[in-house]
Amino acid sequence: MTAAATAELVTADLPVLEMVRPMPGFPDHRRFTLVRLDDEGLLCSLTSLDEPGLRFLVVPPDRFFPDYAPEVDDDVVADLELDGDSEVLLLVVLTAGGSLAATTANLAAPVLVNAGTRRAGQIVLDEPGLPVAAPLLG
Amino acid sequence: MLVLSRRAGESVVLGEDITITILEVRGDVVRVGIDAPRSLKVHRAELLVQLEQSNRQAASPADEVVADLTRALGSTGGTGGTGGTAGPGEPTAPSAPRPE
Numbered sequence: 001m002t003a004a005a006t007a008e009l010v011t012a013d014l015p016v017l018e019m020v021r022p023m024p025g026f027p028d029h030r031r032f033t034l035v036r037l038d039d040e041g042l043l044c045s046l047t048s049l050d051e052p053g054l055r056f057l058v059v060p061p062d063r064f065f066p067d068y069a070p071e072v073d074d075d076v077v078a079d080l081e082l083d084g085d086s087e088v089l090l091l092v093v094l095t096a097g098g099s100l101a102a103t104t105a106n107l108a109a110p111v112l113v114n115a116g117t118r119r120a121g122q123i124v125l126d127e128p129g130l131p132v133a134a135p136l137l138g
Numbered sequence: 139m140l141v142l143s144r145r146a147g148e149s150v151v152l153g154e155d156i157t158i159t160i161l162e163v164r165g166d167v168v169r170v171g172i173d174a175p176r177s178l179k180v181h182r183a184e185l186l187v188q189l190e191q192s193n194r195q196a197a198s199p200a201d202e203v204v205a206d207l208t209r210a211l212g213s214t215g216g217t218g219g220t221g222g223t224a225g226p227g228e229p230t231a232p233s234a235p236r237p238e
Contacts (some may be wrong), residue, residue, distance in 0.1 A: 023193050024189040024190045025189070025190035025191070025193040026193060033233060038212055043207065054197060055140050055197070055198055055199075055201060056193070056198075057196070057207065059211075067217065073176055074176055075176050075177045075179075093190060093193065094207075095196040096199040096204070096207055097194035097196050098203075099206075100207065100211065106192055106193075106196070108188075108189065122189075122193075124179070124181055132185075132188045132189060133192060
C-alpha cells in the first residue's frame with residue numbers, strides 16, 4: 001500500500017484485524033480494519049490494509065436476520081483463540097445492490113472477530129439453508 | 139487423477155486418518171461420508187466457488203453506493219433501533235473516524 005494511505009490509517013489509530021481465516025477469493029489479504037460508516041455502528045467497512053481501496057461492507061446480522069445463530073467448529077474456536085471470556089463480533093458481508101432492496105447478505109460465510117485478540121476470519125459454514133446472497137430486507 | 143470404482147458401503151482411505159465412504163448411490167446422487175480430523179476443512183467445491191464470486195462482487199462498492207446504503211439503513215434502522223445498542227465498531231474501533 002502507499003505510504004500516504006498507510007499514514008492516514010495509522011493516524012486514525014485503527015486496530016488491525018488479522019484474518020487468520022482469509023476471505024474466499026482474497027487469500028493473501030490478511031490485514032483489515034473495521035471502520036464505522038454511521039452513528040450507530042450498524043454499517044461498517046471492513047477495509048484492507050494490504051490493498052488500498054479494497055473494502056467490504058459488513059453489518060451485524062441481528063437486526064436483519066434475528067434467527068441467524070451460526071455455530072462454528074472447534075477448529076474455528078482455536079484459530080480465533082476464542083474462550084469463554086472472548087468478546088466476539090459477528091458480521092455478515094453485504095453485496096450492495098442499486099438499492100437497499102437489492103442488497104444481499106452472505107449468511108453462508110459470516111465474518112467473526114475476536115475483539116480481544118483482533119483475530120478474525122470469514123468462516124465457511126457449509127450448512128444447508130444458509131444462502132450466500134440473502135436479501136437484506138427478507 | 140486416480141480413478142477408483144467403489145460400491146455402496148465401500149471406502150477409500152487417504153493418508154493416515156481420512157476415510158471416505160460411499161454411503162448410497164441413487165440415480166445420479168451419491169452420498170459420501172467423510173471421516174477426517176476436525177481440523178481438516180471439508181467443503182462442497184461449488185460453495186467455495188460461490189463464495190469467491192460473492193466476495194469479488196461485494197468488494198469495494200462505489201462511494202455513492204455506500205452513501206446511499208448508509209442513508210437507507212439510517213432511515214430503516216431509526217425505527218427499530220435502540221439508542222443504547224452497541225455497534226460492532228465500538229469494541230474494535232473506538233476511535234474510528236467516520237468518513238465524509
